[in-house]
Amino acid sequence: MASTHAIKTDVVVVGAGPGGSAAAYYLAKAGVEVYLLEKATFPRDKICGDGLTPAAVNELALMGIDTSNWQRNLGLEVVGGGHEIRLPWPAQRSLPDFGMACPRMELDETLARAAAKAGANLVEGVLVKELKTDATGRVNGVVGFKGRGEDEERYDISAKLVVDAGGVAARLAISAGRQAAARRPMAVAARTYFRSPLGDTDWMISHLELWDGKPGESNLLPGYGWIFPLGDGLVNVGLGSVSSNKAATKLPYKQIFGAWCANLPEEWGFTEENQTAPLRSAALPMCFNRKPQYADGLALIGDAAGMVSPFNGEGIAPAMQAGRFLAEAFVLACARDTQSGFDLAMSAYPQALRNQLGGYYSLGRIFVKLIERPQIMRACTKYGLPRPALMKLVHKLLSDGYERSGGDLSDKLIQTLTKVVPSA
Template identity: 35%
Template sequence: MTTATPPPERCDVLVVGGGPAGSATAHWLAKAGRDVVVVEKKTFPREKTCGDGLTPRAVHQLEDMGLGPALEGYHRYDGLRAVAHGVTLELKWPEHPVYPSHGYVVRRRDLDEMVAERAVALGATLHTGTEAVRPLQRDGLVVGAVVKDKGAGVEREIHARYVVVADGANSRFGRALGTARNRTYPMGIAIRTYYESPLHDEPWIESALDVRDRQGRSLPGYGWIFPVGDGTINVGIGLLSTFKGYREVNTSHLMEEFANTLPDYWGIDPDSPTCAPTGGRIPMAQSINPKIGPTWVAVGDAAGSVNPFNGEGIDYAYETGRLVAELLDEAIGTGDGMALQRYPALIAEEYGLYFRVARLFSVVIGNPAVMRELTRVGMQSRSLMDWVLRIMANLLREDELGPAEAAYKAVAAIVRTIPEPSA
């Protein structure tokens, strides 16, 4: 006996990946009345390596998706506590005409399921435990995907007019379509875990800008401590590929040293995390190209949509997913697929200057001696650090774009003083 091949499922849009970018794309397409199917290889709830922090930009997107009331059940925080060179500054999120002046900390196992369920409530179809194993192509066009039910081990086809690639930083599906990272752009490397802490509901997320080991020696990268509000804190450390010798860095060692040198007030037992540390690599600054074909498009981490200033990717995943949903809705409604081809230009218009500044700054961050001097000077001025927070979190107002240009010129001048690494 042979098993009959299941008939293909058909939809307007197939979204590969149910994380922030994929679920946001599905949400906005479903809200517009489009037939959208999402395949997610894991089963919710599932863990993801992440700092779990939602900045005001991310909160704004979630509120627009109608998830504001759901967020209120999680830990809200007011801003960033920066710690370096024996100085501590508590910096509130700025007032902004569009974005709120607060953030939340939500574990990804809860956040991603929340957004995916919202998309389903609006009419999207979600298949979990289902992996898109390869694209379907006809006459040179992507027309869907072969997907595999990981539980049953059965492959089937999903046919779609358009395919959205949202399967994360490693994006096997995107690579099958020819996407690749520009290796001259920065890449992030991060590791995190959780600890029980009496300050699990602090109103500040904390960033350690001068990380040292137990012997006082400077370590590459920056550390974070994000209170989760459930008895635990998210503790992690990250660095950029602009750091010379980053390939030889032992991130587990960095994590161990950082945990053992956290300020005493966090009250953690550095030898007793609540789970094993996990890490990964993150393409940044729109470094993945091409982002688009005639009938497919990449969003979120699969397109390298991560901020090199601070490693933030959730809000850009939501934003690129929303933008693509609008373009696909137009393409489907008019029957003119050229609407989708505006995506690269719109991305460049929205993020071009900002990510150019961030790419330059990543060179500074990657030079420990220069970074130490910058943080030493910066931590002496609250007003300067307020500006740094606005720029790094991409929270400048329209009338403040001048400072962004000024920051770009200042960073460019600093970068020119940094010797090129020897071959």
């Protein structure tokens, strides 16, 4: 016999990726009753480069995650325009001077378990299919299903706040009529894993140009590539391309990936025999492409709200930051007596996102418009990479590694730039 769980709670978070788990963690820590529903069962994979910038490392530290066994890196090795340079992560007051990489199979389970340990009710294997609304259309819960047939369990959950943290599919946000903005950047990227001697090295490698033969003497392929060491002789290798609007570029990824890899040093071992997973692709929604991030009882977090950085394709740190901001807004909103007071206090959540990333992502939109043209990208790498002072600034800009206040000249310049553009 199918059974129903009728639950009344404070918050229901749908999706236990980095965004959902961080939100559930901070809510539970603050004493809020929260359900974290995940359609998969852990460990589960997620198509990703597995790269963690210092900003992501900070978010992990704030959640008290033990990362002592994860592969650390010292910075980025950038290849392009005939140059090969190393850009160490800068030592900053607000950020550590190292990054990391951790397979999502491990990262996501670790974060979900941390949320559960903090007191969140993590329920795996529940696919949420619908939002519940009251007579005024305000969102006040979800309905999800676990199992099938006779064993099916129905989760009918009522909550003061529903959070769509379901990733790029944004199923709940779409059902509430929140469509993705057409004129925000979107990327598509594909990745796989190889056993390789690069697996235990200290640098994340980024290829800004992909060639199907000798660089400069063969054909330039569209997109950019990465090689991220994961430790234990394993690397995450992928490539992607970005477009300045919703119509993401449709590249023949397999073909380009094959041509690029065939051209990389043989000793790196990027061969079929060393490949441990298929090449798989997914979209990266960017620059807050789905809004509002909070309205009428429904909040959006991470990819569901298009929070990926247009500068480097990083979505883990912004999703986790959003979870932190959301929890803080909710706790304060609960102290209000009226629904309008609650909603007003909840508007601190989109405001916090704007403060942290609004101007930065607006700059990112300009950046994407430039680099989506291969000739401009080539000119930038050719003439920009050999200039250390410029690259220090660019590195901080691309990795969201700048101080929000104070700092050196490069930090201050980025702060000024983010203030002169209208917030995303």
